[in-house]
Amino acid sequence: MTQYRPAITRTTSAIETMLQHHSVRAFTNEPVPEDALQAILVSALSAATSSNQNSWSVVTVRDPERKKRLMESTGSNPFIAQAPVFFVWVADLSRAHRLAEAQGVDPVVLHYQEALLIATVDAALAAQNAVVAAESLGLGTCYVGGIRTQIDTVSELLNLPEYSYPVLGLSVGCPSPDDSAGVKPRLPLSAVAFDEQYDATAADAGIPVLERETSEYFASQGVAHHSWSEKSLIRWSSMRALRGRENNRGVIAARGLLDE
């Protein structure tokens, strides 16, 4: 019996889709139908966008060779080659720069961290709309943050312009019968959602609940598992976990973003 997720008494099909979310890392080779792909992309297009700036783009990759090269650039995500579709969500200020240049305007604001954040958040919101749309169509998805391990290589493979960078990858396809992953626990709602003011005691009190439920989850999957804290602390204290992404400030600045 899960303790982290309180029962809800009101629901919709959209809510049910979100409550069933789990990342899928094993796919059949069935293609994603064109109309499904279109529905996913149009759903992404409908996400809110900061100040109505539309500061994102997405590249759909289906070519096996390009998917393979993207997979190699991310490290250890073999499912990228297996899934029929790999989306790369891009923080994209290049359109804004081109428009400003054509109009003879100096877009000074676009060089600051705030513009980078706006574009990054926009790309993530669009991606999450795509996830919900894909899952509602019975497809499986898995994000790939590893796309930021070799930003320059990915940008070259996808012909991304200056003033843009790849924020997230997303594999999409039909879940393989081998995909046995279930709904993974989260921190309890009481540890992340507060009334009126933040409560650090409640925030931290959720950790033992997550520890216990995560251990139970992995035991049910037959997977050996270190405690959630132990695993997280290793990740937070080992530079190896960054896989070179510690240099991304400079890499992104060299692409014309965050250079103020």
Ligand SMILES: Cc1cc2nc3c(=O)[nH]c(=O)nc-3n(C[C@H](O)[C@H](O)[C@H](O)COP(=O)(O)O)c2cc1C
């Ligand atoms: C921004 C982001 C980046 C992620 N990057 C990867 C990745 O590179 N490889 C991977 O296998 N999973 C990746 N994931 C999936 C997470 O590991 C997964 O969401 C998390 O373990 C929770 O599991 P669930 O999605 O099944 O609930 C990523 C998820 C997010 C939100």
